[in-house]
Amino acid sequence: MVAFALTINFSPLLSFSYIIDISLMSIERDVVSRAIKGDGEAFAQLYEEHFDRIYRYVYLKVGNQAEAEDLTQEVFVKALEAIGSYKWRDLPFASWLFRIAHNQVVDYFRKQGKVEKVALEDDITLVSGSNPALMAERELEIEEVINSVKKLSPAQRDVISLRFGAGLSVAEVAKVLEKSMGTVKALQYNGVAALKKMLLADK
Amino acid sequence: MTRKIEDILDNCLERIFKSESIEDCLKTYPKQAPELEPLLKTSLVFMQRSSTIRPDPRFKARFHSQLQAMLYAKQEKAEKRAKIPIWHRKWALAMTAILGFLLIGVGTVAASAYALPDESLYPVKLAGEQVRMTLAFSDIDKAKLHIQFAEHRLGEMVEMARQGKSDEIFVLTEQIANHLDKVYVMEETAVVRGKGPQTLPAPALAPSSEAGAYSKGRDAEELEAVLGQSRAKSLEALRNALDKAPEELKPVLQQAIENMEEDYGRAIFIIESGSSQ
Numbered sequence: 452m453v454a455f456a457l458t459i460n461f462s463p464l465l466s467f468s469y470i471i472d473i474s475l476m477s478i479e480r481d482v483v484s485r486a487i488k489g490d491g492e493a494f495a496q497l498y499e500e501h502f503d504r505i506y507r508y509v510y511l512k513v514g515n516q517a518e519a520e521d522l523t524q525e526v527f528v529k530a531l532e533a534i535g536s537y538k539w540r541d542l543p544f545a546s547w548l549f550r551i552a553h554n555q556v557v558d559y560f561r562k563q564g565k566v567e568k569v570a571l572e573d574d575i576t577l578v579s580g581s582n583p584a585l586m587a588e589r590e591l592e593i594e595e596v597i598n599s600v601k602k603l604s605p606a607q608r609d610v611i612s613l614r615f616g617a618g619l620s621v622a623e624v625a626k627v628l629e630k631s632m633g634t635v636k637a638l639q640y641n642g643v644a645a646l647k648k649m650l651l652a653d654k
Numbered sequence: 655m656t657r658k659i660e661d662i663l664d665n666c667l668e669r670i671f672k673s674e675s676i677e678d679c680l681k682t683y684p685k686q687a688p689e690l691e692p693l694l695k696t697s698l699v700f701m702q703r704s705s706t707i708r709p710d711p712r713f714k715a716r717f718h719s720q721l722q723a724m725l726y727a728k729q730e731k732a733e734k735r736a737k738i739p740i741w742h743r744k745w746a747l748a749m750t751a752i753l754g755f756l757l758i759g760v761g762t763v764a765a766s767a768y769a770l771p772d773e774s775l776y777p778v779k780l781a782g783e784q785v786r787m788t789l790a791f792s793d794i795d796k797a798k799l800h801i802q803f804a805e806h807r808l809g810e811m812v813e814m815a816r817q818g819k820s821d822e823i824f825v826l827t828e829q830i831a832n833h834l835d836k837v838y839v840m841e842e843t844a845v846v847r848g849k850g851p852q853t854l855p856a857p858a859l860a861p862s863s864e865a866g867a868y869s870k871g872r873d874a875e876e877l878e879a880v881l882g883q884s885r886a887k888s889l890e891a892l893r894n895a896l897d898k899a900p901e902e903l904k905p906v907l908q909q910a911i912e913n914m915e916e917d918y919g920r921a922i923f924i925i926e927s928g929s930s931q
């Protein structure tokens with residue numbers, strides 16, 4: 452019953468974010484090619500497509516709205532500066548963009564002199580909407596997600612955030628983190644097993 | 655061969671992402687189902703909850719405008735660049751390279767200005783002097799440069815004396831003599847060519863058969879004055895160096911002073927006598 456409900460809930464999300472479709476890939480390839488040549492409209496299209504996912508990944512890593520906004524901005528500014536030198540054969544576009552994001556996050560922790568540890572905000576205002584009860588519930592859920600993810604090891608957190616937060620495939624995650632697919636799968640398994648204790652404990 | 659649980663989990667996740675249900679996947683792996691089911695549920699719960707993390711729409715819109723401005727500026731720059739013909743850009747690139755090369759070269763020459771004979775930049779300093787000599791417009795200018803370079807060698811000699819380096823003092827003495835010899839040769843040439851203001855024919859009785867044949871001109875007077883000042887300045891500097899020098903260096907310096915008095919004296923005498931007859 453629970454499984455059925457979950458499947459129903461996720462089917463729209465999955466159909467938009469996770470289905471790898473060859474024709475979509477060729478469309479993206481075309482958009483990226485135009486952006487490389489300096490087409491502003493094409494770059495804006497890529498921005499629309501990836502912005503939320505980049506933000507979500509960064510937020511899961513830093514756990515702070517203001518920092519996540521700053522870092523997401525920096526990711527796209529860097530991408531705009533570097534897109535001219537991007538080459539398909541080296542890295543799929545999503546992996547390239549998320550590698551920029553990953554490096555920004557790594558730099559952020561290094562500059563702050565912080566050990567990579569998610570700092571949860573006291574007052575989360577991530578969800579906007581007209582139903583205050585639903586908003587409060589969602590904010591609680593997000594808090595729970597952040598609390599659980601901060602208990603993972605940095606490598607597990609990277610994989611879980613990229614895989615389930617940003618919706619990348621194992622192959623793409625492997626390219627972003629420069630790890631083998633086997634390692635990514637192992638980190639995914641261990642990360643999910645650790646999350647299970649926290650997220651399903653009260654179920 | 656038994657598949658690893660990590661691979662099975664990933665396989666199920668991919669199938670669920672493609673709209674299969676958890677039950678369908680568990681049916682494929684009945685042995686692993688008890689372990690797999692909570693892991694799949696956990697993954698979906700995490701995805702569902704994290705999917706509600708979204709940027710503030712106001713921030714997104716604000717940054718979108720900023721990005722549009724940046725894109726516009728970038729496009730404008732690219733268009734301006736495209737308007738410049740390729741040969742123009744190549745030319746600009748070549749000029750930049752030449753300028754860079756010259757700046758490095760000028761920088762090295764400038765850095766060599768204070769180089770001493772035992773330093774690596776000293777040959778650059780001498781080469782720079784050679785270039786100046788080549789570029790000098792007239793023979794009189796060249797003669798003045800020889801006096802100036804003789805003073806440079808003297809300054810170096812004083813510093814070498816301070817450092818107690820007698821070999822360099824000896825070599826520098828020779829170089830000063832060489833420069834001073836060229837002063838009157840240049841002056842003679844100038845007069846013979848008629849570039850000097852006095853171009854009267856010379857009588858035979860003169861220290862130099864050619865220089866002595868001409869009457870005194872403005873350039874010769876000037877050269878004589880410059881030489882006189884240079885001699886006074888140089889000898890004073892060397893005598894000061896002699897006073898401060900260690901005993902073992904004094905004979906070398908004393909000899910240098912005597913040689914220099916003689917060299918300056920000869921140069922002045924030739925110019926003076928050559929142009930006064």
